[in-house]
Amino acid sequence: MQFRHHICDDLAYRLRAHGISHPTDEQVYDYGLHLLDNILHDSGRSLEEFPPMPLPQDDWNVLAENPFIAEQLNYDRDRERVQWAERFDQLNDDQRHAYNQVMVSVEQNEGQVFFLNGPGGTGKTFVYRTVCHKVRSEGWIALCVASSGVAALLLKGGRTSHSMFKIPVQGLCDTSTCAINKQSRLADMLRRVNVIIWDEVVMQNRFVVSHMSICPYIQIYYQMGPGGCRSHNARHL
Numbered sequence: 001m002q003f004r005h006h007i008c009d010d011l012a013y014r015l016r017a018h019g020i021s022h023p024t025d026e027q028v029y030d031y032g033l034h035l036l037d038n039i040l041h042d043s044g045r046s047l048e049e050f051p052p053m054p055l056p057q058d059d060w061n062v063l064a065e066n067p068f069i070a071e072q073l074n075y076d077r078d079r080e081r082v083q084w085a086e087r088f089d090q091l092n093d094d095q096r097h098a099y100n101q102v103m104v105s106v107e108q109n110e111g112q113v114f115f116l117n118g119p120g121g122t123g124k125t126f127v128y129r130t131v132c133h134k135v136r137s138e139g140w141i142a143l144c145v146a147s148s149g150v151a152a153l154l155l156k157g158g159r160t161s162h163s164m165f166k167i168p169v170q171g172l173c174d175t176s177t178c179a180i181n182k183q184s185r186l187a188d189m190l191r192r193v194n195v196i197i198w199d200e201v202v203m204q205n206r207f208v209v210s211h212m213s214i215c216p217y218i219q220i221y222y223q224m225g226p227g228g229c230r231s232h233n234a235r236h237l
């Protein structure tokens with residue numbers, strides 16, 4: 001109670017951004033408790049386990065959307081559509097073949113895994129950007145990850161795969177698991193993903209690749225970059 005004013009000092013602003021034009025102090029503190037509870041839920045705990053902490057009284061879920069989902073949907077769909085159309089018209093035959101294979105799987109929710117392989121500068125990035133624009137123009141989620149921070153910088157909305165999927169950094173083996181609680185907001189977002197584009201996947205430890213391809217959260221990922229990666233259930237393009 002003693003520190004609540006300091007902990008919640010930016011929440012009045014956030015509530016105003018959500019349409020509550022004059023939030024009372026009680027609303028601000030209650031919203032703060034709700035956010036604390038959300039953070040604890042991400043690690044499988046809850047405020048109820050920490051008496052005498054008060055519990056939130058209002059249902060703030062209707063107000064506070066999942067920030068992971070909001071981030072992935074925060075694209076201007078009309079702009080994405082225009083960018084998709086520009087690129088789609090320019091695809092050459094091979095690129096169009098790869099694009100069509102992936103988009104059929106995405107649209108029909110087939111959950112296939114593809115590897116796109118080719119020499120440097122042959123237009124692999126061009127294809128996956130076209131896929132991304134199409135998916136985002138439909139209001140769907142395209143996750144872009146890369147095995148290195150530098151490669152992730154080149155992707156729109158890109159993150160490193162370790163950061164996105166909480167992949168263990170050390171001691172990877174065939175029983176390793178990603179540190180994602182299935183009740184977390186990150187897991188909720190992953191369950192809604194339509195396509196995952198994974199640049200430079202061949203740089204990844206083989207246990208990461210084989211586990212992600214059977215992970216129930218993941219419907220599809222789509223590898224770009226030179227190299228000869230193989231997987232029993234991947235289609236090579």
Ligand SMILES: Nc1ncnc2c1ncn2[C@@H]1O[C@H](COP(=O)(O)OP(=O)(O)OP(=O)(O)O)[C@@H](O)[C@H]1O
Pocket residue numbers: 090091092095118119120121122123124125126127225226
């Ligand atoms: N169909 C196309 N029409 C016009 N420009 C294209 C087309 N395909 C690729 N390009 C251009 O060619 C250049 C190289 O393409 P891109 O970066 O997609 O290759 P890449 O295979 O991903 O290369 P790397 O393996 O080095 O990452 C880029 O400037 C891209 O805009």
